Amino acid sequence: xxxxxxxxxxxxxxxxxxxxxxxxxxxxxxxxxxxxxxxxxxxxxxxxxxxxxxxxxxxxxxxxxxxxxxxxxxxxxxxxxxxxxxxxxxxxxxxxxxxxxxxxxxxxxxxxxxxxxxxxxxxxxxxxxxxxxxxxxxxxxxxxxxxxxxxxxxxxxxxxxxxxxxxxxxxxxxxxxxxxxxxxxxxxxxxxxxxxxxxxxxxxxxxxxxxxxxxxxxxxxxxxxxxxxxxxxxxxxxxxxxxxxxxxxxxxxxxxxxxxxxxxxxxxxxxxxxxxxxxxxxxxxxxxxxxxxxxxxxxxxxxxxxxxxxxxxxxxxxxxxxxxxxxxxxxxxxxxxxxxxxxxxxxxxxxxxxxxxxxxxxxxxxxxxxxxxxxxxxxxxxxxxxxxxxxxxxxxxxxxxxxxxxxxxxxxxxxxxxxxxxxxxxxxxxxxxxxxxxxxxxxxxxxxxxxxxxxxxxxxxxxxxxxxxxxxxxxxxxxxxxxxxxxxxxxxxxxxxxxxxxxxxxxxxxxxxxxxxxxxxxxxxxxxxxxxxxxxxxxxxxxxxxxxxxxxxxxxxxxxxxxxxxxxxxxxxxxxxxxxxxxxxxxxxxxxxxxxxxxxxxxxxxxxxxxxxxxxxxxxxxxxxxxxxxxxxxxxxxxxxxxxxxxxxxxxxxxxxxxxxxxxxxxxxxxxxxxxxxxxxxxxxxxxxxxxxxxxxxxxxxxxxxxxxxxxxxxxxxxxxxxxxxxxxxxxxxxxxxxxxxxxxxxxxxxxxxxxxxxxxxxxxxxxxxxxxxxxxxxxxxxxxxxxxxxxxxxxxxxxxxxxxxxxxxxxxxxxxxxxxxxxxxxxxxxxxxxxxxxxxxxxxxxxxxxxxxxxxxxxxxxxxxxxxxxxxxxxxxxxxxxxxxxxxxxxxxxxxxxxxxxxxxxxxxxxxxxxxxxxxxxxxxxxxxxxxxxxxxxxxxxxxxxxxxxxxxxxxxxxxxxxxxxxxxxxxxxxxxxxxxxxxxxxxxxxxxx
Numbered sequence: 001x002x003x004x005x006x007x008x009x010x011x012x013x014x015x016x017x018x019x020x021x022x023x024x025x026x027x028x029x030x031x032x033x034x035x036x037x038x039x040x041x042x043x044x045x046x047x048x049x050x051x052x053x054x055x056x057x058x059x060x061x062x063x064x065x066x067x068x069x070x071x072x073x074x075x076x077x078x079x080x081x082x083x084x085x086x087x088x089x090x091x092x093x094x095x096x097x098x099x100x101x102x103x104x105x106x107x108x109x110x111x112x113x114x115x116x117x118x119x120x121x122x123x124x125x126x127x128x129x130x131x132x133x134x135x136x137x138x139x140x141x142x143x144x145x146x147x148x149x150x151x152x153x154x155x156x157x158x159x160x161x162x163x164x165x166x167x168x169x170x171x172x173x174x175x176x177x178x179x180x181x182x183x184x185x186x187x188x189x190x191x192x193x194x195x196x197x198x199x200x201x202x203x204x205x206x207x208x209x210x211x212x213x214x215x216x217x218x219x220x221x222x223x224x225x226x227x228x229x230x231x232x233x234x235x236x237x238x239x240x241x242x243x244x245x246x247x248x249x250x251x252x253x254x255x256x257x258x259x260x261x262x263x264x265x266x267x268x269x270x271x272x273x274x275x276x277x278x279x280x281x282x283x284x285x286x287x288x289x290x291x292x293x294x295x296x297x298x299x300x301x302x303x304x305x306x307x308x309x310x311x312x313x314x315x316x317x318x319x320x321x322x323x324x325x326x327x328x329x330x331x332x333x334x335x336x337x338x339x340x341x342x343x344x345x346x347x348x349x350x351x352x353x354x355x356x357x358x359x360x361x362x363x364x365x366x367x368x369x370x371x372x373x374x375x376x377x378x379x380x381x382x383x384x385x386x387x388x389x390x391x392x393x394x395x396x397x398x399x400x401x402x403x404x405x406x407x408x409x410x411x412x413x414x415x416x417x418x419x420x421x422x423x424x425x426x427x428x429x430x431x432x433x434x435x436x437x438x439x440x441x442x443x444x445x446x447x448x449x450x451x452x453x454x455x456x457x458x459x460x461x462x463x464x465x466x467x468x469x470x471x472x473x474x475x476x477x478x479x480x481x482x483x484x485x486x487x488x489x490x491x492x493x494x495x496x497x498x499x500x501x502x503x504x505x506x507x508x509x510x511x512x513x514x515x516x517x518x519x520x521x522x523x524x525x526x527x528x529x530x531x532x533x534x535x536x537x538x539x540x541x542x543x544x545x546x547x548x549x550x551x552x553x554x555x556x557x558x559x560x561x562x563x564x565x566x567x568x569x570x571x572x573x574x575x576x577x578x579x580x581x582x583x584x585x586x587x588x589x590x591x592x593x594x595x596x597x598x599x600x601x602x603x604x605x606x607x608x609x610x611x612x613x614x615x616x617x618x619x620x621x622x623x624x625x626x627x628x629x630x631x632x633x634x635x636x637x638x639x640x641x642x643x644x645x646x647x648x649x650x651x652x653x654x655x656x657x658x659x660x661x662x663x664x665x666x667x668x669x670x671x672x673x674x675x676x677x678x679x680x681x682x683x684x685x686x687x688x689x690x691x692x693x694x695x696x697x698x699x700x701x702x703x704x705x706x707x708x709x710x711x712x713x714x715x716x717x718x719x720x721x722x723x724x725x726x727x728x729x730x731x732x733x734x735x736x737x738x739x740x741x742x743x744x745x746x747x748x749x750x751x752x753x754x755x756x757x758x759x760x761x762x763x764x765x766x767x768x769x770x771x772x773x774x775x776x777x778x779x780x781x782x783x784x785x786x787x788x789x790x791x792x793x794x795x796x797x798x799x800x801x802x803x804x805x806x807x808x809x810x811x812x813x814x815x816x817x818x819x820x821x822x823x824x825x826x827x828x829x830x831x832x833x834x835x836x837x838x839x840x841x842x843x844x845x846x847x848x849x850x851x852x853x854x855x856x857x858x859x860x861x862x863x864x865x866x867x868x869x870x871x872x873x874x875x876x877x878x879x880x881x882x883x884x885x886x887x888x889x890x891x892x893x894x895x896x897x898x899x900x901x902x903x904x905x906x907x908x909x910x911x912x913x914x915x916x917x918x919x920x921x922x923x924x925x926x927x928x929x930x931x932x933x934x935x936x937x938x939x940x941x942x943x944x945x946x947x948x949x950x951x952x953x954x955x956x957x958x959x960x961x962x963x964x965x966x967x968x969x970x971x972x973x974x975x976x977x978x979x980x981x982x983x984x985x986x987x988x989x990x991x992x993x994x995x
Contacts, residue, residue: 094190095171095191124159140197144182144190205298205316209243211291213323223258236311240310240311248289249290254285329400341394342390342523358395361378365435379487381507387547401436405441407442408446426438430485443499469485529588543601557596566582615674617672632669636679639760640677657786658766659767661915663831666766677713682717683717684704697737713760714761721766799817819897827913832909
């Protein structure tokens, strides 16, 4: 590999490192590379040999194969096999289209430069031998229409040049496939007849040909007229094109360059811009189609043996006039003219939204559906950036329809009359592009449900849209050219019902799961050089809850990060490398580039209710709470590792409630669980859910659970659960918003225990006051497992906490943490220990800084003699001493026993002994209530665990409700605890980290 770019110039300073490939078992040999020890198994790239001058470009090479079919095919041909076929004998083969052009360097024998590559067809090497043909032989192809025949040349190609999964036998370009009259969208393989011809069949010369444009937003625009006419001219001048009446021709133009040329920009600026785009390997190519409507042959031409003739640029007269409304072949991927739409994948699941929309659309373009007047109107629902527009473009490409999309925000005018006229005008334009798929993006911009509720009347735009759809249906029935209307909405709940009723079908597009994200990332990085430390599968796991547009942005950010990284390296070296040099040399993206991009993507994605992500907290960070690990993992890890146990309808337990004194590690424990199970962690605070508008607070709860479902496997952590789910009916608030939030949370929890969409979503709640929670939250199927997280009750547990907190500290050799633990009282919480360690580190830093200050004071009182040639400043300053004279051991911060003692002397515990007694009473309250009705109802499990021990008890279903009603606890701890004000000025010490 080349570091830090892909390629560059070799100089005397270039360092070469030779290593055996055995040291790199996963190493992929580059083009033309050979492994000396096993040369017989090297797959030679013939283009490399041709370019190197090793072989002649007109030689025919076939790779040796171990397959029995290929061996028998060639052996049968050379040693008394079946007789060779006779002239004009036909054979039927299943045909398919190629994904991309086959480079001329990979075709053997190499065709002449002026030959029309649209007449080339390709078969596998073994098929070529089975047909007893030589690569480059001429054949006549006949499709479903016997009147459409083509004289073609058949070439043998290697299996690696054919997309995996292809079962067809002969491959060709989409245009030739379409011009033979074969239906590209058929569910069954299409067969063509191949006729052998042993002599060169003459082709007629065309005297005059008439071409009509296929109407699209690009081909009908004056801005691009000059560009596509020049492209059409280059198309016919570059090769001897063979066409016949009814053919479709496709050329490509660069939209960005055409717009700049039309605007009259400087030619030098355009040239530099195009050069930069070519180096980046990015272009906005768009396909423009032409239909051959009439052909007139030359009188001097020989008799017509097959359909079609040759366009002679010196004698043929080409006329471009009018438009032709026809379906066209899907050439975007073949020509690399996808524009801003990613290429259509070849392996889309049958139950995907694409398959559903394609099924509806293909039925609507059927001649019988057009005759009966069956129109197509579909609403695509999904979050922004979920790929709704791309989905519509793929369906249009698959069916050969013109794709015309309009953003409804651009249609919304100052008045309803302007909006109506804009909408009608767009429908009229779409009718000129028929057959067409008309996409109305963001349909919610036309009307809102809030305005409908305020006025009490349905919006006028709904009736206008209904009239436009009816007009489209009429026009389709008259002309036979359908217009499929597809609308997109990111929030259909805000669309008036009258507007929704205009659409006959609705398709919901969910956020991509991990498998979908992996496929999207593989597609986005297919042509991007990646370093060995980049794991696409790991990246797909870390990008939970991100939609397709976010993933595109992620890869783009990673590319910018890679350029910045290499640019900084070249700037330091002072080579004067420019951005164009870097782009031309190529940059490999490594894991750090994606990490930076992922951090920025999450930051831009986060909003008021946060973004799920996998935390970085391990069990080593949790001191003294490892005893509850098994109880938690039984609830969370079991459904993940053994989903078959819950396939029979058994309800899983997905809710855990942590309760106990503050600062005992509830939040940290939840993060450790998410990290150990590789789950996304979604923390929700109470105020984030509240909204001043009626119904929005409950909607925020629904969005939280929906976002967790999109990011599954995911853990939702409700901190301070008692603040958002108090007992209903006890305290009145304006509008009863808290009661509605509790009801919405209960509904979501009930759906999680049985819903398929929530199979990998878990909920963890944390509270200091479980007696204030609504009793319904603690019933089976909700928060049915309770874990009491207490304080450490022995010195061993305290020692474990101190060890976890000081893992990254530099401790003095004579410091014994066990002695520190022995001096700590037993009502210290984890937050108190965190404050103790933080203060001890601060004391050590202050002490170290004081020692340096004392040395400088001693220096100034008795200045030492400087070495020869060096002059010290007088007086000596701290900055100079630290920069020039300080020794590494002088600035090393070592935490000593005295630092802990000084920190402990100033520390005031966050929980007093009296407050701790209250929490023990709460714990005993739940214990007693769980044992009163032990045999009366189904069991519910409660686990009480301190940092050193845990126990499990069973209780009836309604025991918690009984306890909450019979022994209500006061809302204020001060009414129970005499010393409620025991916290002093150091009360915020424990807020640095939750324990």
